[in-house]
Amino acid sequence: MALPNKVLPGFSATLYAQDAATPTPLTTANLSTWASVSAIAVAANAVNVENIPAFGQDDAVANFAVAGSRQSDKIPVQAAPTSMSITAAWNPSDAMLLTLRDDAYNGTIDRTFVVVATDGTNSIAYAFNGRVGQWDIDSNTSAEAKVTFTIHPRGNQYGWSTNP
Amino acid sequence: MAGQNSIDQYMTSIQSFLSGLVSVPVLNNFDREFANSSQFIVWQLRDVHQPVYTGIYQANKGIDTPVFQISIFTTTINTGLALADQIMQGLHGYTGQFGSIYVSKADVHMLFQGYDDEIKLYNIYMDCFLYIPA
Numbered sequence: 001m002a003l004p005n006k007v008l009p010g011f012s013a014t015l016y017a018q019d020a021a022t023p024t025p026l027t028t029a030n031l032s033t034w035a036s037v038s039a040i041a042v043a044a045n046a047v048n049v050e051n052i053p054a055f056g057q058d059d060a061v062a063n064f065a066v067a068g069s070r071q072s073d074k075i076p077v078q079a080a081p082t083s084m085s086i087t088a089a090w091n092p093s094d095a096m097l098l099t100l101r102d103d104a105y106n107g108t109i110d111r112t113f114v115v116v117a118t119d120g121t122n123s124i125a126y127a128f129n130g131r132v133g134q135w136d137i138d139s140n141t142s143a144e145a146k147v148t149f150t151i152h153p154r155g156n157q158y159g160w161s162t163n164p
Numbered sequence: 165m166a167g168q169n170s171i172d173q174y175m176t177s178i179q180s181f182l183s184g185l186v187s188v189p190v191l192n193n194f195d196r197e198f199a200n201s202s203q204f205i206v207w208q209l210r211d212v213h214q215p216v217y218t219g220i221y222q223a224n225k226g227i228d229t230p231v232f233q234i235s236i237f238t239t240t241i242n243t244g245l246a247l248a249d250q251i252m253q254g255l256h257g258y259t260g261q262f263g264s265i266y267v268s269k270a271d272v273h274m275l276f277q278g279y280d281d282e283i284k285l286y287n288i289y290m291d292c293f294l295y296i297p298a
Contacts, residue, residue: 004297006166006297006298007166007225007226007227007297007298008227008268008297009227009268009269009295009296009297011268011269011295012268012297119266119297120260120261120266120268120297121266
């Protein structure tokens, strides 16, 4: 396993999405398998977003407080993957944005998304299955038109992997 | 934990990358090249700095974001603009191997252009910001 062993700039990360109108998302095991994930992380599948928002796992905790005891307790629970609210410069003909727009319209298409960060030699990938919700075009005249959409991951369907 | 990147390595990498990008002489610092060449490029590195984070350990540092200025000198403005475009196309937004270092992003600003009557050369100045994992 070759994890990048460097501090990476934020924009080292790239977002990819599985292509095809009705894709077959990766299995949970394959979401942690570099060979499966890297097949999706190719140039043609890049989603040209402005920024990749926080990704990973949400915080979740169960709070226990028992009357009469001195301190309460916080117990972490298995949390869902984080929803990603994404902004992209809007090119109405961008093939990948059209695919994701159709996902938002459909509402029930599961697709594998991959975030890959690299130091040039080694890469780390975070892959998850999710659905696209929201499709807002902001055509504020002070800047380029932008599209905002949200990817909601499906519970328990994510994994980390690295190049061999 | 991130160590300190080498300025020496930055310098040789910039020289090597720029020389590969254009086919005119590429020089670090201005010299009397204007007496020999009708077109050439001069560059200088500045603002090398990795942020230092908390604690007693020297290797607790962030990424480096140095800048190098590219100065293009030509006897005609057209060749200067063509060179500037060549650099812009090849360098702006570049990610990848950059000489002996890897850059996550190169970001080029075209600053201004002018004419120096003393040496009879047109000039175009550009700043290139590099983002280097550390």
